[in-house]
Amino acid sequence: MLPAFSTCCDELIERWKNSVGPDGSFEMDVWPEMQNLTRDVISRVAFGSSYQEGRLIFQLQDEQAERIVKALPTTVLPFSWYLPTENNKKMKQIAREVRTLVMSIIAKREKAIQNGETTKDDLLDLLLESNMREKEQKGDSDSIQGMTTDEVIEECKTFYFTGQETTSVLLTWTLIVLSMHPEWQEKARDEVLQHFGGKKPNFDSLSRLKIVTMIIYEVLRLYPPAVMLTRCTYKIIQLGNLTIPPGVLLRLPILFIHHDPEIWGPDATEFKPTRFAEGISTATNNGQLAFFPFGWGPRICIGQNYALLEAKMALSMILQHFKFELSENYQHAPYTIITLHPEYGAPVKFQTL
Numbered sequence: 001m002l003p004a005f006s007t008c009c010d011e012l013i014e015r016w017k018n019s020v021g022p023d024g025s026f027e028m029d030v031w032p033e034m035q036n037l038t039r040d041v042i043s044r045v046a047f048g049s050s051y052q053e054g055r056l057i058f059q060l061q062d063e064q065a066e067r068i069v070k071a072l073p074t075t076v077l078p079f080s081w082y083l084p085t086e087n088n089k090k091m092k093q094i095a096r097e098v099r100t101l102v103m104s105i106i107a108k109r110e111k112a113i114q115n116g117e118t119t120k121d122d123l124l125d126l127l128l129e130s131n132m133r134e135k136e137q138k139g140d141s142d143s144i145q146g147m148t149t150d151e152v153i154e155e156c157k158t159f160y161f162t163g164q165e166t167t168s169v170l171l172t173w174t175l176i177v178l179s180m181h182p183e184w185q186e187k188a189r190d191e192v193l194q195h196f197g198g199k200k201p202n203f204d205s206l207s208r209l210k211i212v213t214m215i216i217y218e219v220l221r222l223y224p225p226a227v228m229l230t231r232c233t234y235k236i237i238q239l240g241n242l243t244i245p246p247g248v249l250l251r252l253p254i255l256f257i258h259h260d261p262e263i264w265g266p267d268a269t270e271f272k273p274t275r276f277a278e279g280i281s282t283a284t285n286n287g288q289l290a291f292f293p294f295g296w297g298p299r300i301c302i303g304q305n306y307a308l309l310e311a312k313m314a315l316s317m318i319l320q321h322f323k324f325e326l327s328e329n330y331q332h333a334p335y336t337i338i339t340l341h342p343e344y345g346a347p348v349k350f351q352t353l
């Protein structure tokens with residue numbers, strides 16, 4: 001993954017350097033920038049050589065997201081997604097187009113694998129190869145033989161969409177918070193320069209960044225990209241002193257738990273990375289598990305190391321090249337729409353170092 005992260009971050013820094021004015025500064029909304037970055041990265045990691053075709057999927061996804069927002073007022077009605085409205089019809093059409101795009105990428109790749117022409121260094125190759133192997137091993141047995149094409153398509157879509165939105169939100173809030181707290185920005189930059197100087201970050205050193213990790217955890221606590229988890233009971237469940245029957249929808253409000261003063265202390269809403277100085281388990285008042293931006297248990301986020309590494313790489317490279325502060329146009333408005341966005345964007349002023 002690391003070469004893909006590194007290539008995309010290089011391109012970002014180059015693009016930003018080209019925006020610098022005669023006084024060495026420039027201003028931009030970092031939210032779309034971070035979305036572009038994480039989309040580039042997942043396109044390369046997931047689809048490697050088919051990267052350009054993968055990028056097209058995001059254009060369709062943007063249109064889909066706009067339509068979901070437009071439909072939100074009616075979604076409280078049961079079955080509202082099934083009503084034959086113009087918006088719903090268009091969304092189904094987009095879903096079909098995404099499916100066709102993913103299918104064509106998969107078909108090309110399957111052919112390349114059969115001809116022995118693949119490099120096995122992206123997610124799609126790994127997925128298809130493992131699926132083909134499983135099918136061969138199972139042979140004629142009655143058990144399920146690998147994944148169906150539809151299942152492979154859904155896997156690709158899951159990775160593709162979950163792999164960028166959350167990480168771009170994390171990076172955006174990190175740049176906002178470090179603009180609000182220049183003292184932490186300085187500490188993070190000192191650490192990065194100490195480890196890498198002006199050189200490109202490498203895996204070993206990225207894993208050893210302590211201050212940067214504390215900052216990222218504290219941003220994930222205050223601005224968790226996924227604000228809640230949802231579960232449905234399928235049998236009687238005993239939860240503490242509650243007996244819950246089957247078919248109950250449970251919501252775990254990550255955002256509220258991450259801000260609870262009983263768990264985190266009276267400064268729960270303040271940005272204080274030092275609470276993670278000794279890691280996650282000692283960050284709370286009573287050592288209770290209350291930090292779960294990536295979920296917990298068997299369904300814990302499969303991409304958490306990927307996300308943390310990508311965030312550390314991007315942040316390290318930005319800190320190496322620029323100082324930044326919030327623009328006067330910034331309005332602080334965390335807003336929940338699937339993930340936790342800055343409602344009016346994130347305009348930030350940059351100064352080259």
Ligand code: HEM
Nearest residue numbers: 162163166167170225226229293294295299301302303307
């Ligand atoms: C800051 C970034 C990220 C955050 C905050 C995040 C958060 C989460 C959370 C809370 C869950 C659990 C959902 C549940 O239990 O209902 C989850 C699951 C998942 N995440 Fe992430 N995620 C992030 C990045 C990524 C990335 C980069 C990828 C892929 C490259 C990814 C792929 C997945 C997948 C496939 C699952 C489902 C795992 C399963 O059900 O077994 N995530 N994520």
